[in-house]
Amino acid sequence: MKPLPALPPQTAGEWAYLLLSLLPWHAKLAPFARATLENRLHKHGLGKEGAFIHLLDGQLIDSMQTTSKYVSYLMAATALNIYHEGGLYRVAETLADSIRENGGVLKKKRWIVSMKKTADGPLLTSAATNTTPSILSLAAPSSSCPPS
Template sequence: MKPLPALPPQTAGEWAYLLLSLRPWHAKLAPFARATLEDRLHKHGLGKEGPVVHLLDGQLIDSMQTTSKYASYLLAATALDIYHEGAYYVEGGLYRVAETLADSIRENGGVLKKKTTDCIHEKKQRLDRC
């Protein structure tokens, strides 16, 4: 996935990358380039709706580390559109997830190929050097 342009662009390189990334249909977004989410909420009569603003701010703090007052409208729209269920801890950590997937592959007749052969794991056995 190509990295998205930095917003707002600050260096000549960031401006060049942004301009090269633009497509004709992006022109309709130009009026919102400097707007905050708070600006748009007020435009639609939602700026003083405390529970709505509180909910949006909570989601923005989690995804953008800012609130509707400071969040770029275009970036906030993207951040709020992305489904987010929160952070979870997997019992045993990510190693346990990988171990379970490997076991399932073997049990279903698959062959597990690893990038390196330095570490050989038998079930329930972990080598210190891995």
């Protein structure tokens, strides 16, 4: 397996290796080549979610030896998506177990398209169906939801 290019590239050699590694569909990733995860968290209103950032940083230190402040956004996406024992995957499985143990129904492989506060708690809407607020109050802090 070929080594991955350094991201963000700093030297002429790193830029050259990156450009030679690209495929046509990679063009849509170009705007993110120099972004850090911290940049993207702020862009999406998550820059002040301390507990969430602490969780991400713990995983990044383990896999990338750095934090969201310094890690390339593209490398962070890869690092956080790879399963390793005790990683972010294990946190998700523990959360899923808690939801089930407390009577919740877990619907996996759903893309969340909106999130809003309701009187009963946060309500996340997936592309396929609405999920119940009682489940989501375990998964999403109310402070993360935009006002309804």
